[in-house]
Amino acid sequence: MTLKRYALVGTGGRAEFFYGPLAQKYRETSRLVAFCDINQTRMNYANRLLQDKYESAPVPTYRADEFDRMIAETKPDIVIVTSIDRTHHTYIIRAMELGCDVITEKPMTVDEEKCQQIIDAVKRTGRHLRVTFNYRYAPHNTKIRELIKDGVIGEVFSVHFEWLLNTQHGADYFRRWHRDKRNSGGLLVHKSTHHFDLVNFWLGSRPETVYAMGGLRFYGRENAESRGVTQFYQRAHGSEAALNDPFALHMENNSHLKALYLDAEHEDGYQRDQSVFGDGISIEDTLGVMVRYKNKAIMTYSLNAYLPWEGFNVVFNGSKGRLEVNVVERPYVNSGGNKADEGALKHKTVTVHPMFDVPYQVAIEEKEGGHGGGDPILLNDLFGNPEPDPLNRAASHVDGAISILTGIAGNISLRTGQPISIDHLVRF
Numbered sequence: 001m002t003l004k005r006y007a008l009v010g011t012g013g014r015a016e017f018f019y020g021p022l023a024q025k026y027r028e029t030s031r032l033v034a035f036c037d038i039n040q041t042r043m044n045y046a047n048r049l050l051q052d053k054y055e056s057a058p059v060p061t062y063r064a065d066e067f068d069r070m071i072a073e074t075k076p077d078i079v080i081v082t083s084i085d086r087t088h089h090t091y092i093i094r095a096m097e098l099g100c101d102v103i104t105e106k107p108m109t110v111d112e113e114k115c116q117q118i119i120d121a122v123k124r125t126g127r128h129l130r131v132t133f134n135y136r137y138a139p140h141n142t143k144i145r146e147l148i149k150d151g152v153i154g155e156v157f158s159v160h161f162e163w164l165l166n167t168q169h170g171a172d173y174f175r176r177w178h179r180d181k182r183n184s185g186g187l188l189v190h191k192s193t194h195h196f197d198l199v200n201f202w203l204g205s206r207p208e209t210v211y212a213m214g215g216l217r218f219y220g221r222e223n224a225e226s227r228g229v230t231q232f233y234q235r236a237h238g239s240e241a242a243l244n245d246p247f248a249l250h251m252e253n254n255s256h257l258k259a260l261y262l263d264a265e266h267e268d269g270y271q272r273d274q275s276v277f278g279d280g281i282s283i284e285d286t287l288g289v290m291v292r293y294k295n296k297a298i299m300t301y302s303l304n305a306y307l308p309w310e311g312f313n314v315v316f317n318g319s320k321g322r323l324e325v326n327v328v329e330r331p332y333v334n335s336g337g338n339k340a341d342e343g344a345l346k347h348k349t350v351t352v353h354p355m356f357d358v359p360y361q362v363a364i365e366e367k368e369g370g371h372g373g374g375d376p377i378l379l380n381d382l383f384g385n386p387e388p389d390p391l392n393r394a395a396s397h398v399d400g401a402i403s404i405l406t407g408i409a410g411n412i413s414l415r416t417g418q419p420i421s422i423d424h425l426v427r428f
Helices: 016-023 040-052 064-074 085-097 112-125 139-149 192-203 221-226 255-260 262-268 370-383 397-416
Strands: 004-009 030-037 061-063 078-081 101-104 129-131 156-166 207-215 286-293 298-307 310-318 321-329 345-354
Touching: 004 016, 004 064, 016 030, 016 040, 016 370, 030 040, 030 064, 040 061, 040 255, 040 262, 061 064, 064 085, 078 085, 085 101, 085 112, 112 397, 129 397, 139 192, 139 310, 139 321, 139 345, 139 370, 156 192, 192 286, 192 298, 192 397, 207 397, 255 262, 286 397, 345 370
Parallel strands: 004 030, 004 078, 030 061, 078 101, 101 129, 156 298
Antiparallel strands: 156 310, 207 286, 286 298, 310 321, 321 345
């Protein structure tokens, strides 16, 4: 049996989701051959986890400027990209130019120019690019696709989609590099790419026109000052002011966060525990979007990042009735606990309201694992022996582009106050 060889770029919070299973569950078919990062301390910690947690041999490490040398020396078949979002395109494109296929964490990239560069590189090199949309694989999300595809509520005319990020998970985007829109594209790209991809997947259509409104209303120093807050700090570590702040992240109390970030910050200066009420936040926490799709369905979408519970409500209005979905997820902090808790479910209901009949709840298969049970299915699809999938849940670079283009168009609309045509942003 020929082992598939994998190199991983970016050993931060999302990386273990991939290298852990490669080193353990899929070791008979896969081989991790290298780590690449700007931070040697973080790569050393990833190697310690490989040895101590996964009973696997450490792998060679390469600094970011040694990427080409890594490919030449370790000869991976596939490069996994889990670096910060604004660098995804750099590694995706170079890996393909050097003869590798790529698996990238979402979002594929952060703006239309980088998106076009990736599309052009796929055409130029003929390499394969997968985007890891794990929410597609969650049983309740798969069931929604099946119900709509089977015509249970007829033709879908409108969607209302409300996503709630709570004061644990939602706040975390305002502590990290994500708070700089240059790095993440803001929540409309970094987070909403999941949601926009789900709607594309559910409807079997593509976005056509996007209009967005929003702003930074809760987080940030000015907002805190307007609510009467008078005590501020730059970061939690070493700050007395942070001790009683429920929004503070104390990395020294979590061995994983400490090793991954606090112990590594002397190399690159990255502070994982910045105050959510500090200066320099350039992303929005309150967002509303309208989208028209090519099949003429419309969507109203909202995202708020400071709410008391985590999850989503989505409703579909169709020619034969209405489909209502409510999902409550467990709160979590990225890399702050068990990976299986990320997006894990506390509660879910899927209810069909036929136009002239009695409403009924749809039974949903229970699955273990993060993101509503989608994570293990995605990993098997990537590294195992996936079964035939008539719903085509495996996301290509085209799916990755279409999902981020809704958020990218939303960002342009925020700046200009105008509706934005998706077809004018990139050429496929």
